[in-house]
Amino acid sequence: PDPDGPGGPGGADPLPELLGWALEGLASVGALVMRGPGPGTEAQLTPLGNWAVWVKLEQICVAAQSPAGNIELSAEAMLRGCADLTPGPARAEYRAWLAARPTRGALDELLDAARGDDALVRGLAFEALRAVGAAAEPAVRAVADEPGLRPYALLWLAEHEGRDPEQAAEVLTREEATWLWVDTAAAVADHGESRLLVRHLDSAVQGTVPGLLEEVRAVGHPRTVQVLVALAAAHPDPALAKAMRRAAFQVHTGGV
Structure with missing residues (x-):
């Protein structure tokens, strides 16, 4: 590097110029105001600037609350990492993961993961x-x-609009309810126990x-067979298990 160039022993320090450029940019969007002329100029945060700093600090604090260490993972890997957590710790992981990346990109990642083959991840x-809240509504509505x-998506929107879960x-x-079932x-x-699968029949x-x-x-779900x-193998009633195997065969062969 040139010793007489910017930042070198004989060159000008670029920091004041960069700092001035940054302050001018923040002032232009109303995040701060400049007070006083010349070298003694002071920068003071406006209410907008205070809010922006508060939001960034909150994001940093939330991102730090990731005891399971999923914050740097992809959406799918993060969700798989949360699969065995109880709801409270899982929400903390979601919030930490979300706080560490732009909202739009996080939404896209989560929805891409939801489109995969794993129903649990979905x-x-x-x-x-x-955990995203209102900011996710347009994206969720778009995939409905x-x-x-x-x-x-319909359940998410209904709950977001105030319906009891x-x-x-x-x-x-x-x-749609049958498809979801x-x-x-x-x-x-894929991820649970046989007894849970049998109990799922009640829902x-x-x-x-x-x-x-x-x-x-008739519903056409790709995992029907x-x-x-799996239900036939888990169900204790031989007659119902036989009916399930027959139904699986009919779906597989396209019969009725």
Whole structure:
């Protein structure tokens, strides 16, 4: 480097010029005001500037609260890392991960993860979007027409608009509720225990296993066969297990 160039022993210090440029930029957007002429000029934060500093400090503090260490991971890896956490610690991880990156990019990452094959990640992605709050609404509304995300998006929007979580399911059509049931069953089959999969039958809107099987066959979820096979293997009732295997075979072969 040139010893007489900027920053060298014989050159001018570039810091004052850079600092002046930064202060002028902040002043131009109303974040601070400059008081006094010449070298004695002072910069004072405006209410907007104080708010911006407060937000940045809050983001730094939130980002520091990531005991599970997921903050630098991709959205999908972060969600998988939170899968075994209870809701409180999981929300803390979501908030820390979100605070460490721009909102738009974080939303895109979470929704891309939700579009993947893992139903558990899909559900967790929308849990993380709940931690974003109102800023996520346009992005969630935009994906409500995607079949694989629609039930999750509609539930998210209903809760965001003030519906009780237990009543939010009323916004889903019967077909959407059945699709969501299969998707949740796929998550349980992949990551849960057999007894949980059997208990999941009780949450179906159809009320009876034969009614559920009829509608599950028609809903077109890509994991239907695997879910029915897993249910048949886990269910203690031989007659119902046989009906599930028959339904799985019919879906697999395109029969009725």
